Amino acid sequence: MEAEVKDQLVSIEKPGLIAPPNWEPVIMGILCNWCSYAGSDLTGTSRIQYPPNIRIIRVPCSSRVDPWFLIKSLQTTADGVLVSGCHPGDCHYISGNYYARRRFLVTKKLLNFVGFHENRIQFSWVSAAEGPKFAKVVAKVTDDIKKLGPLHLYKKENFEKK
Amino acid sequence: MNFSTFVTDKAGLHKFYEDIMASHETFAPVEKFGKFDFKKVTSLSECDPESPIAKTLSIKPLFFPRSAKVMKYVATSSGTDVSETDEDHLAGNRVILGVKHCDARSLQVLDKVYNWDYIDTDYQKRRENTVIVSTRCDKAETHCFCTSLDYDVENLDALDVVVVNGTEGKIYIKARTEKGETFISGMNIDNRLSKNEWRKADDKTAGEIKTQYESFAGSFRLKMDYKEVNEKLSKIFDTPEFENVSGNCISCNTCAFVCPTCHCFKISDEKVKDTGVRYKSYDSCNNGYFTLMAGGHNPRPVKYRRWRQRAMHKFVYYKERFGVNLCVGCGKCTISCPVNISIFEVVNQVSAASMQE
């Protein structure tokens, strides 16, 4: 579905709701300490520029990410979430990301099933060496979510739209 | 005080309902997933004021919301600003259609506790703003036992305006309270009378309404003497029978959530960034942690004690304090119970056991 109507963004899940002018999405990024967080640091050290919409939370391993972190994020400020961990086989904790991968797939499909656009929940593997990849991932996620418009499903009542 | 009664037919009643919806904020049973819940409606086609009692949730949420916003606050380093919430149902007059009389009666029961040592102003405001148009049942359903509880024919039709189905398609519309009288008179009665949609009650009306009641009262499967139950229960706090009757209870809380008279609540805050909302939400005494205290002590850690509390509160404590039972005999708890525990059976079984002792 084409989300843009006369330069105005509508929420893809609720086409009746239109984004305020100059609306910018907020993306909650949950990164594992050993690969993706280190990778995002490398992006910084390499001065690779990416869109400023992401807010980053550090966790030890992608397996620490409980699905309700994503749900809670989507219920409050976030218009989308990105979870990033080590590549399969590279997990600092041996097997954490394999367990996480299963949960992510089921969570993503379930959220999509109850009405969230699938691009609002995204995952990536970014190693500590992949600074440029991290920038690319963030740019892509931001771009994807911008197209979807603001998220209006199940928001907390006291949440304020940025 | 004498309130007026009118006679009409199905068409006249529906016209009346449509007129109410056009002029007032109206709530009526709306079906969703096979259950009826009271929701805001604008036309008769959306709702069914004659919804079956077994499938209809109570009107309690319209007075004691499942989650009421108590207050809103903004906490920053310069201090905490507390503000009233823009809670619905507080402003403006509203009408509720299709209320069962047990449901309406529950408000009279709840009025007592809400006007007791602390006056709940939100509840008061909602009560004052609301006109209830209730419908008298024609036939008792499996789990109904409202006639066994402490109100008589006179008081059976509880609130504001009552609709009674008579014979030969006749429908009686009775005002039961001053608010109801004022409401009906504000609904363009002269016009209805002149168009012959409505007629004034005649000498036979009272008799016909009484006949309807008698046929209704005769249809009950469940009957008990509540005074006897009150008395027996008050003496048998320690009976082991409570353990037996609660055996197959799974502590699911549904009974309290669907009960029109249960009014326990809990307080919770939800804060995002600097802004928080304080909610007052339903709770249930069947929850294991209901009485859990901050220090870790729980006086009612086991199921039968919670069940005893539930039965005793409904049929002993409330009665002692406020003069009425905290039960209106609607059977909603039994219908919703996943294992079909009937509070009627429970109190009778426990009382009977006390007789044997």
Next chain:
Amino acid sequence: MNYTKQIQDIAAKLFAEGKIDVFVGYRMNGFDDNQVPVLITDPQDVSKLVFTDKSVFNLVNYLKSDHTRRKRVGLVVKGCDSRSLNLMLTESQVKRQNLYIIGIACEGVVDDAGQKMQNCTECVVPDAVVFDELLGGTLSGSLTLTGSKPYQVNADVTALAAMPLTERAAYFEEVFENCIRCNACRHSCPLCYCAKCCIDQETATLYNGANTTSSAFHALMTWSLHLAGRCVDCRNCEKACPSHLPLHLLHKQNESVIYENFQEHLAGVIPEDRGAFYKYSLKDPDDFIM
């Protein structure tokens, strides 16, 4: 399907031999043809026991009750019930030696209206998978790992998945709006035995205490994810829901994702199988990850 006589006899024998302290079964509710679960401790009450296609409730739920904990229990299980029992055993909630299990080769149970329940028409594991005694022979012939029929995605799930996103979102908004947060779903589920539950209000401040739509969404989503790979589709939750919410949609959705992507067995069919989230395979799909 009527095993009333057999179950009465077995229960009487178990009591007579002193093998059990309590028997969990069904009895008639006393006024119509519906049944209620009953916990029998007095051998004389054995005659109350019945079992027909109205024996709907999953009795494994009672194994988390104080009335059965650390007692020797006899109970009746249908196919789906036995799968939840299998998981209870795997997750160390009950000890096998304390149980005497009467398994049923279940021909399906009916709802209040007399219609065969949807999960029974779809059922792939009708026979009890764990039992001391199986009544009714076997219906599935030789039990394959995934049941006796090829796996099919639930028709309701398929229909919803085919809907446009906006309609699906609207549909589920209605579902969560109608949730009254009584938590009957959680309490009626045999596998929800946690002392502290993620959707109980006790954890209110941190999680979601209020009974708002938003909280209901959070609670039901988290709850269904905790049952993902464990739900045995007995539909106790759905039967318990006072708002008649279609809770099976969430569970069946998760089940289909797990089944199709991880090639896992259906929950509880295999002893010692803990559910999809407690293991992994190097071959799990990776294409949804950038």
Next chain:
Amino acid sequence: MARVGVFVCFCGANIADYVDVPQVVEEVKRIRDVKYAIEYKYMCSDPGQGMIRDAIVQYKLTSIVVAACSPRMHEKTFRKALSDAGMNPYLLEVANIREHSSWVHQKDKKAATEKAMDLCRMAVAKSIANEQLHEISVPVTKRALVIGGGIAGIQAALDIADARIPVVLVEKSPSIGGKMAQLDETFPTLDCSQCILTPKMVDVASHPYIELIPYAEVLELQGFVGNYKVKIKKKASYVNFKTCTGCGACWQKCPVKVPNEYNMGIDKRKAIYTPFPQAVPNKPVIDAEHCTMLLKGKCGICAKVCLPGAIDYKMEDEIIEREIGAVVVATGYDMWDPKPYEEYGVGRFKDIITSLEFERMVSANGPTNGVPVRPSDGKVPKNVVFIKCIGSRDEAKGIEYCSKICCMYTTKHTILLHHKVHDSHSYVFYMDIRAAGKGYEEFVKKAQVDTGATYLRGRVSKIYKKGDKLMVRGEDAQIGQVVEVEADLVVLATAVIAPKDNPDLARLLGISYDKYGYLSEAHPKLRPVETAKAGIFLAGCTQAPKDIPDTVSQASACAAKVCGLFSGDTMKKDPMVSTISNEYCSGCQNCVKVCPYGAIVTDEVPVGHGSKELRTVAKINEGVCQGCGSCVAICRSMAITLAGFTDPQIINEIVSI
């Protein structure tokens, strides 16, 4: 009520140029719990840290947020500043506004500033839920276990023992020495392998800090770093090592002959044997599979000739236990079996041998007294063809990797052949010559000149028999033509592979291994000696193919790691580990299954307060827990808490913006 202090760093111009720092401070000051906020040029400098210390005291702060560079950079620095001010160091949170904001949003100051504000808010919110944590100290058993008595195990054991740390050295064969004891001379210096190895073997046997357990296997390893308990099976040797003098009368008289493993089966040994003359310990063992006394109860000659009466036919396997603190795994390697090279006639032509068989033949103490001979007729070969990369770098038949040592040992073999048979000629078929190493390239160059060997770049496609000669057909890629070489003997440079028992051993030790069976190091570059399991280290070819100098270096590195681990009476450990609440644990044990470190065990606790009835719950061994949080996310009852990343901390972060 929390009292948070926020310190925002300019990082010179690194942050200040792209983020409006004073504005960030103003915004942060609006947060309810922030009692003090200030900016400074370099927070990590001494004056910057001083500001933190002063403010903690002056404003009675309960937690600290530093908004600066990545926590991976200076978290430790600032934690120390907190410690110095008497505050628990784990009450610190770092908001990463440099790597995550100023450096990556250099073109949009407004957005970068807003993001920095949000990152500060998140850090403040998280810090409010921070708890005081204390380093965990775990007692250490100062004894090391070395598995494998090859050169890697020998070196590691000696280095550790020299630091006066007791070592238990377990070797599965009757003697230590390993593959190196089978070698003749070693590249690139051509010194005699035995001459440099045997003194070390003797040192092991006589070292007061080394307990040598030969002819034994590790059965079980329990516990965690510093506190392992190992079960070792001493295989029955049927010879009492305490009374045996090693005189050798027994094996001289033993009538049973068995192919000799030490000499690659070229000659025979007896059923009671010492593997080789310089074996350590130099005590014989009885091969139960072949001894007629043990098999049929007939013979008993060895017992008759043994004057000290050391033979004990009734001896049984013995299981012993040792408490240890660290493990060095040095199980070495195996040689690849070239059977799949059917087109070469492997198995059909007797005169095709493997490099290790050649090594034994040219060895002075070998079966042929140091002279290479053709197995078919015992003649001394003149034309010898060496074929490299047999099995290695061959995805189709063998393995993908390069075995690393074959280029060098084949070069050595050409030299040895030249030394032993002066009029011989070597032909070497090769893919590449990989001679990276000190003196290696020079060694290869010199060998080519000295021996006059013919190097043919290309694969051999076929070997067939012509008379009593072998015809080796292959391609010489440099001239682009098929060549045929008439050979008396063909030597296959077979690949180095992981010992076949490695996966079993890895499972037993709880460490991981790769698809070839090599044990996996914790990090391929920065932690090549450690495994992912704390306290277990890798030496030598068990991790990857290596030559002797690399093996010895890694063994010494292991020793250094072990000594470091044992340098105090207790080990300090990061407190960010999981704990389980007994009250809420339902005992489902899914966490036990998910934990990659085996850190979770089951425990019995009373059902209720004061109750005698017990129920099972999970318990975390904080000495083993590495703090990944896998268990926390799968615990449905939320009974598990991961210090430093608790649910309240993360939720606070999520809802703070």
